[in-house]
Amino acid sequence: MKKHRGLKRYYRNLAFQNDFDKMTWLDFNKPDTWFDRWHLHFDWKGYGNNSFKRRKPHLDKLFRHFEILVDKTKLLKTDFQLYAIILDFDSYSDALFLHTPNSNGNAFPFKISDLTSKSNLTNQQLDNYISDLKGYKILYGQAGENFCLIYKENIGQPFE
Numbered sequence: 819m820k821k822h823r824g825l826k827r828y829y830r831n832l833a834f835q836n837d838f839d840k841m842t843w844l845d846f847n848k849p850d851t852w853f854d855r856w857h858l859h860f861d862w863k864g865y866g867n868n869s870f871k872r873r874k875p876h877l878d879k880l881f882r883h884f885e886i887l888v889d890k891t892k893l894l895k896t897d898f899q900l901y902a903i904i905l906d907f908d909s910y911s912d913a914l915f916l917h918t919p920n921s922n923g924n925a926f927p928f929k930i931s932d933l934t935s936k937s938n939l940t941n942q943q944l945d946n947y948i949s950d951l952k953g954y955k956i957l958y959g960q961a962g963e964n965f966c967l968i969y970k971e972n973i974g975q976p977f978e
Contacts (some may be wrong), residue, residue: 822863825865829872829875832860833878837858838883846890851895852896853898858913859912859913861876861912866912867908867909867910870944870947876912877904880913887914891973896918897974897975899917899975900914900915900969900970901914901977902915902969903966904966905964906939906963906965933959933967936958937958938960939958939964939966948966955977
């Protein structure tokens with residue numbers, strides 16, 4: 819197994835980095851801007867798959883970026899959906915999504931069937947983290963692995 823160097827600095831940087839600062843192409847001021855289920859992952863190496871202690875800083879960063887996107891979407895001149903999908907045990911796949919009507923013809927609003935408000939997460943630490951979130955609507959589903967879809971009411975199109 820290869821030793822990962824610089825993890826202390828990596829986790830320290832997670833706490834304050836803003837990934838949107840690096841995305842010069844991300845422009846919410848253009849009237850013709852659209853997003854086709856655009857998403858951003860925060861744990862590219864899957865560090866959080868083996869330990870919730872390693873997953874939590876990535877989740878914290880995801881929700882910090884969620885709040886940044888809430889402010890940025892106020893500039894959009896079109897309908898949108900802003901949501902996060904968190905998988906039970908696959909930290910690599912946790913992502914923040916932005917979706918608008920688009921020229922690719924993908925369905926808007928995006929819908930997932932068979933979602934429920936009752937938790938199905940088997941990862942107890944993740945379930946506790948998710949249930950402690952304030953100001954978010956949480957829906958649960960199953961597609962190969964249990965997951966939760968998280969969004970804010972009155973921010974974009976709802977999922978219910």
